[in-house]
Amino acid sequence: MTTHKLSHSNGTNPSHSTTLFWFRHDLRLRDQLSLTAAIRHAKKQGNRFLMLYFFEPRWRKTDPFGNERIGVYRAQFILETLQELKLEVEDLGGELLVLDADPLSELPRLAEELGGDFVFASRHVADEETKQEQALARRLDTYNCKLALVWNHTLYQEQDLPFALGDLPDIYTQFRKQVERSARVGKLLDKPSQIPEPPQEIYNSSWGCQLAELQGEWQDQLESYGKRDPRATILHKGGAKAGEARLAFYFWENNLIESYKDTRNGLIGPRYSTQFSPWLAIGALSPRWIWHETLRYEDTIKANSSTYWVRFELLWREYFQWVAYAYGSALFKPYGLTAELQRQAPKLGRASVKHFQRWTRGETGNDFVDANMKELNLTGFMSNRGRQNVASYLVHDLGVDWRRGAGYFESKLIDYDPASNWGNWAYIAGVGNDPRPQRKFNTRGQAERYDSKGEYRALWLN
Ligand SMILES: Cc1cc2nc3c(=O)[nH]c(=O)nc-3n(C[C@H](O)[C@H](O)[C@H](O)COP(=O)(O)OP(=O)(O)OC[C@H]3O[C@@H](n4cnc5c(N)ncnc54)[C@H](O)[C@@H]3O)c2cc1C
Structure with missing residues (x-):
């Protein structure tokens, strides 16, 4: 990783003069609540403005079961998105630096070096990311810089929900009925017409955008893994x-x-x-x-x-x-959301590494499961029907710890979203919301019903 150091000509820190914007899972300009708030703030203060994206080192690690955390198709998808976004930002007068670095160490350094008053970002919901936010807020505080988090990944703001978070319904239908009755999805925001200028120091320093290096690195990985298979539903x-x-x-x-x-x-x-x-x-x-x-x-x-x-x-x-x-x-624990129901919760199967590995390779012998796993491995995508079946099969037929499967999906899915992925897995394992001991799919029956002519299985297994 490149070390970034800024040198100020007069050797002093500028007092608050820059607002930082940290892109996370909000890689767009249209209807961008966090960005709109950040630009408004920077303009009001007459601040310079710097946008950042971090390709985080934690994504390059493996999970406790040995699953990679980010696979090549998702990495590619993110980098393609950043490429387009960077050009759009520059067209509007702004600057987006993509760094192969840890935001937890780099954002405070940038705040110190550039005199950051605020870091604006979109709020995450999952445990690891919310803990990261808390740690970052503490570190930024040392430099008298604040972290401003905005709800931007959801339809509703927390204050728009018709119940306190502690009273979140356990069952989806109850949630849906309540929000449909009493909550409103807010009005859309326009794209910004202009983005404030970046601090000029970044051009005379070693803070360089590392997008091209990242693209090169992941292109190499793509060459060795293999491009997305043209049998994919679409090539996202x-x-x-x-x-x-x-x-x-x-x-x-x-x-x-x-x-x-x-x-x-x-x-x-x-x-x-x-x-x-x-x-x-x-x-x-x-x-x-x-x-x-x-x-x-x-x-x-x-x-x-x-x-x-x-x-x-x-x-x-x-x-x-x-x-x-x-x-x-709790969502990432073996018994998921059912801690208080542990006695009734299903016994977790022994994590059989062999079963799990066969499942990942699409070699279980169950053709419907295998076809779906091949599709996932070769494209980074799988239908909802497929996901339900392969998840159920791993947990309820093979008796493997559901978190192994969730981790594998995390690595392979191009659409990986922590809340949707772990929430759906926990749900199927019977340890999520609306917990039931056996949320088991009859995969043979499902194949008969949804692939009655065997076309899907033929597509992926031949
Ligand atoms: C085990 C398992 C893991 C999953 N992991 C993910 C994941 O990591 N990321 C992810 O986005 N979805 C996940 N899903 C949910 C769902 O399978 C996908 O959102 C859907 O298949 C994506 O295809 P689509 O956009 O064509 O969906 P559509 O059927 O067109 O639905 C429209 C949108 O509604 C949302 N949606 C639909 N079904 C669900 C659902 N069950 N849960 C949450 N959102 C839903 C998605 O945002 C989707 O894009 C998972 C489901 C299962 C059973």
């Missing part, structure tokens, strides 16, 4: 533009939203479900924007149960965000 491309084009394809150009409820359990091709999840996970698309686009579609073209169902699914996503935030570290 990073960046807000591709995400917006995907919405145009699904809603406005092909009206697929009108039949979504009937097709959403499909397995093959670009039409059965929206495929918005990779862009949502890194924030290249705003969930509020998608929400409002469904309403606009209903106002201008047609409203039916399918158009509503996209919002219904966005509310599942929303629910898992608040579950993760409310339960903190």
Whole structure:
């Protein structure tokens, strides 16, 4: 990692004169609540403005089960998004530095060197990231710099929820009914028309953008792992533009939203479900924007149960965000959210490394599971139907600790989102919200029902 040091010509720290913006899972300019707040603040103070993204060292580690934390397809997707975002930022007069470094050490250093008054960022909900925020706030405080966290990954702000977080319903349906009745998704924000200038010191220092190095490194990894398989549902491309084009394809150009409820359990091709999840996970698309686009579609073209169902699914996503935030570290523990029910909770199977490895390679002998795992490995994506089945199979048929599977998904999924991933895994393992001892899928029956002609299995196993 390059060491970054700034030297000030007069040898003194500038007093508060820079506002820092830390991009995290909010890689967009449209409907960007944190960025809008940050720019407003910088302009009011007459501050210079620097935007940063950190490719974090913790992502390069393995989890306690040996799973890599970030796989090549997601890394590529993020880097493509950053490439586009950087150009957009520069067009508006700003500067985005992508650093291969730890924000916990680098943001305080930048704050010190540049006289940072505030670091603005979008709030995360998962345990590791919220702890990172707390540690960062403490370190920044040493330099008299504040961390301003904004809700930006969710449909609602915490204060808009019709219940206190401690009273978050245990069951999705109760959550959905309450928010549908009493909460409103806020108005959309425009893209900024201009971004304040960066501090000039960054151009005379060794703080250099490391995007090109990262792209080179991950390109090499891609060469050795293999490019995304063309059998993929779609070849998701990073960046807000591709995400917006995907919405145009699904809603406005092909009206697929009108039949979504009937097709959403499909397995093959670009039409059965929206495929918005990779862009949502890194924030290249705003969930509020998608929400409002469904309403606009209903106002201008047609409203039916399918158009509503996209919002219904966005509310599942929303629910898992608040579950993760409310339960903190419990979501990542063996018994998940059911600590007080431990006696009734299902016995955790012995983590059989052999079973697990066969599952990861798509070599269990269950053709439906194997086809789905091949798709995941070769594309970074799997349908919701597939995810439910392979997760259930690992936990309930093979008796493997659900966290191994969740960690494997974390590494492979292009749309990995901590709350959605760990929340869904815990749910299927029977230790999440609405806990039930046996949330088991009959994978043979599911294959018969959703792949009756065996086309999906043939696609991936031949
Ligand atoms: C074991 C398991 C792990 C999962 N891991 C992730 C993950 O890491 N990241 C992720 O985004 N989704 C995850 N999901 C949820 C879901 O499978 C994907 O969001 C969905 O398949 C993405 O495809 P799509 O965008 O075409 O979804 P669509 O069917 O078109 O749905 C529209 C949007 O609604 C949201 N959504 C739909 N279903 C769910 C759900 N069950 N939970 C949360 N949000 C949902 C997503 O944001 C999705 O993009 C997981 C599900 C399971 C069963």
